[in-house]
Amino acid sequence: xxxxxxxxxxxxxxxxxxxxxxxxxxxxxxxxxxxxxxxxxxxxxxxxxxxxxxxxxxxxxxxxxxxxxxxxxxxxxxxxxxxxxxxxxxxxxxxxxxxxxxxxxxxxxxxxxxxxxxxxxxxxxxxxxxxxxxxxxxxxxxxxxxxxxxxxxxxxxxxxxxxxxxxxxxxxxxxxxxxxxxxxxxxxxxxxxxxxxxxxxxxxxxxxxxxxxxxxxxxxxxxxxxxxxxxxxxxxxxxxxxxxxxxxxxxxxxxxxxxxxxxxxxxxxxxxxxxxxxxxxxxxxxxxxxxxxxxxxxxxxxxxxxxxxxxxxxxxxxxxxxxxxxx
Amino acid sequence: xxxxxxxxxxxxxxxxxxxxxxxxxxxxxxxxxxxxxxxxxxxxxxxxxxxxxxxxxxxxxxxxxxxxxxxxxxxxxxxxxxxxxxxxxxxxxxxxxxxxxxxxxxxxxxxxxxxxxxxxxxxxxxxxxxxxxxxxxxxxxxxxxxxxxxxxxxxxxxxxxxxxxxxxxxxxxxxxxxxxxxxxxxxxxxxxxxxxxxxxxxxxxxxxxxxxxxxxxxxxxxxxxxxxxxxxxxxxxxxxxxxxxxxxxxxxxxxxxxxxxxxxxxxxxxxxxxxxxxxxxxxxxxxxxxxxxxxxxxxxxxxxxxxxxxxxxxxxxxxxxxxxxxx
Numbered sequence: 001x002x003x004x005x006x007x008x009x010x011x012x013x014x015x016x017x018x019x020x021x022x023x024x025x026x027x028x029x030x031x032x033x034x035x036x037x038x039x040x041x042x043x044x045x046x047x048x049x050x051x052x053x054x055x056x057x058x059x060x061x062x063x064x065x066x067x068x069x070x071x072x073x074x075x076x077x078x079x080x081x082x083x084x085x086x087x088x089x090x091x092x093x094x095x096x097x098x099x100x101x102x103x104x105x106x107x108x109x110x111x112x113x114x115x116x117x118x119x120x121x122x123x124x125x126x127x128x129x130x131x132x133x134x135x136x137x138x139x140x141x142x143x144x145x146x147x148x149x150x151x152x153x154x155x156x157x158x159x160x161x162x163x164x165x166x167x168x169x170x171x172x173x174x175x176x177x178x179x180x181x182x183x184x185x186x187x188x189x190x191x192x193x194x195x196x197x198x199x200x201x202x203x204x205x206x207x208x209x210x211x212x213x214x215x216x217x218x219x220x221x222x223x224x225x226x227x228x229x230x231x232x233x234x235x236x237x238x239x240x241x242x243x244x245x246x247x248x249x250x251x252x253x254x255x256x257x258x259x260x261x262x263x264x265x266x267x268x269x270x271x272x273x274x275x276x277x278x279x280x281x282x283x284x285x286x287x288x289x290x291x292x293x294x295x296x297x298x299x300x301x302x303x304x305x306x307x308x309x310x311x312x313x314x315x316x317x318x319x320x321x322x323x324x325x326x327x
Numbered sequence: 328x329x330x331x332x333x334x335x336x337x338x339x340x341x342x343x344x345x346x347x348x349x350x351x352x353x354x355x356x357x358x359x360x361x362x363x364x365x366x367x368x369x370x371x372x373x374x375x376x377x378x379x380x381x382x383x384x385x386x387x388x389x390x391x392x393x394x395x396x397x398x399x400x401x402x403x404x405x406x407x408x409x410x411x412x413x414x415x416x417x418x419x420x421x422x423x424x425x426x427x428x429x430x431x432x433x434x435x436x437x438x439x440x441x442x443x444x445x446x447x448x449x450x451x452x453x454x455x456x457x458x459x460x461x462x463x464x465x466x467x468x469x470x471x472x473x474x475x476x477x478x479x480x481x482x483x484x485x486x487x488x489x490x491x492x493x494x495x496x497x498x499x500x501x502x503x504x505x506x507x508x509x510x511x512x513x514x515x516x517x518x519x520x521x522x523x524x525x526x527x528x529x530x531x532x533x534x535x536x537x538x539x540x541x542x543x544x545x546x547x548x549x550x551x552x553x554x555x556x557x558x559x560x561x562x563x564x565x566x567x568x569x570x571x572x573x574x575x576x577x578x579x580x581x582x583x584x585x586x587x588x589x590x591x592x593x594x595x596x597x598x599x600x601x602x603x604x605x606x607x608x609x610x611x612x613x614x615x616x617x618x619x620x621x622x623x624x625x626x627x628x629x630x631x632x633x634x635x636x637x638x639x640x641x642x643x644x645x646x647x648x649x650x651x652x653x654x
Binding site for chain 2: 023024026027078081082100101102104105107108109111112113115116119123126127130131134137138141142144145146148149
């Protein structure tokens with residue numbers, strides 16, 4: 001058994017190869033480029049952890065972990081096109097560097113390569129792995145569409161605003177299910193029964209929600225010295241977050257009017273004033289409680305998994321790392 | 328056994344359903360839209376024909392034929408974004424109607440649904456079907472990239488121009504392999520041996536080349552009354568075709584200079600003058616010979632397939648239809 005850090009190292013060594021043919025280089029250089037700009041490889045490592053929760057690592061799990069990371073990078077390339085983002089991890093996005101048409105195609109071919117990596121596994125698990133992978137890929141696309149739909153809605157009036165439940169559903173689809181499925185497919189390949197797979201999936205899904213709440217919290221209330229970048233980025237870019245969605249649900253008419261005005265104009269004191277409304281609505285305390293709720297949900301499902309508790313230690317460390325991080 | 332027309336009807340009846348969930352409708356309406364604007368369904372019908380060449384139709388073949396048509400529509404949505412095309416079959420393209428971001432995502436989710444349809448087949452054929460599907464999908468992406476690369480090259484000087492061999496390779500990747508693989512996968516599911524599969528693939532590949540030559544020929548030299556639209560569209564849009572590539576290879580320096588000027592400006596007599604150079608270079612006769620060569624290659628491989636010749640009749644009819652059509 002290995003820690004998250006050890007598995008990261010093992011995966012990175014295997015993943016750090018040329019994944020594509022040499023030609024046409026106009027296509028494959030663009031695809032390989034994004035794989036080279038780093039990333040925490042959280043999803044493939046969770047896949048390996050899911051396997052190790054129940055058994056020694058099945059060599060097939062590396063193929064599926066690779067597919068998961070390729071799929072993730074496919075979504076990054078296409079999301080960046082849709083969001084017209086110029087930078088990712090401080091580097092030019094694929095479409096900024098290679099043009100939109102090539103970026104689109106590089107994403108497409110990366111998705112096909114994800115499936116080809118899945119197709120390397122032994123046939124006994126193939127159908128189940130594909131079923132979970134397809135379900136999850138579909139949900140991630142749906143989540144991205146809902147995110148774009150929500151971004152277009154104004155929140156001036158209560159009717160037009162996005163409810164907490166709708167927002168949560170979007171986050172689950174866009175973010176959490178990929179973490180959940182990465183864990184589950186690893187356990188599947190490790191030979192886990194369906195009951196354990198179910199609890200592991202729910203652990204990952206709830207952990208994913210708590211992770212996203214912490215992400216939103218840090219962006220607003222993080223310690224700039226520890227956070228590594230200026231806080232308030234989500235407010236500046238008018239991004240809908242757990243904090244904003246909740247504030248709009250509990251705010252007074254006056255506060256809602258102020259928020260609407262603040263988000264419609266780019267005043268120099270926008271961040272400061274929005275944060276003040278967040279604080280007046282106690283959204284910082286609410287966010288911590290929300291995070292704690294989903295963390296407890298996650299740990300409940302981890303508890304239910306019928307393996308020796310020593311095997312669960314890396315999962316507990318992962319939860320700790322993802323949820324209590326300050327950056 | 329059925330004719331191409333009968334199989335078209337059978338497939339259309341099966342395919343004419345709602346392929347996606349109801350929500351989020353902002354995503355799935357865009358995906359379903361393109362499936363409703365028609366199309367000849369050539370690839371899935373070729374898949375069914377490949378099966379019937381060797382055996383009664385395996386129910387799994389319908390799933391794979393559906394996957395093939397979904398894959399084809401995925402490429403149409405994304406190609407139209409890359410080409411910034413406003414219309415397809417006289418209707419608004421998906422991105423023109425629903426926006427680029429949604430169109431991109433509708434293409435993505437359609438590709439995932441293609442794989443999910445493949446995943447409905449019995450497991451014995453799954454790995455081989457996926458392998459062929461992935462290889463072909465990759466080649467289609469490569470062909471599209473090469474097509475875009477070629478479109479950016481000037482042809483003023485011999486060095487910058489695209490050679491016939493490079494152009495042919497692009498056409499094979501972008502167009503022919505999908506036809507070839509559709510036939511092969513049908514035969515595979517019908518239980519054909521590898522030798523027959525190989526010849527059927529080569530039949531489809533060569534037929535695809537001949538088909539493309541005829542396409543280019545008709546656009547330049549077709550009878551406008553029969554062609555159904557004005558000829559010269561490829562010339563107006565500066566599209567590289569078999570005719571243009573060959574002309575540039577055989578033209579005199581003076582003819583090459585004229586062509587370069589004609590393609591750099593949009594004179595009202597551009598089509599007429601380009602066609603005159605084509606005729607001076609005897610490119611019409613050359614194109615007919617080229618088409619005949621690939622048709623003969625195709626028929627040679629059809630001949631080599633070890634099944635009763637009566638079974639090959641629909642394939643012969645298909646060749647006739649695709650190659651001697653006047654529109």
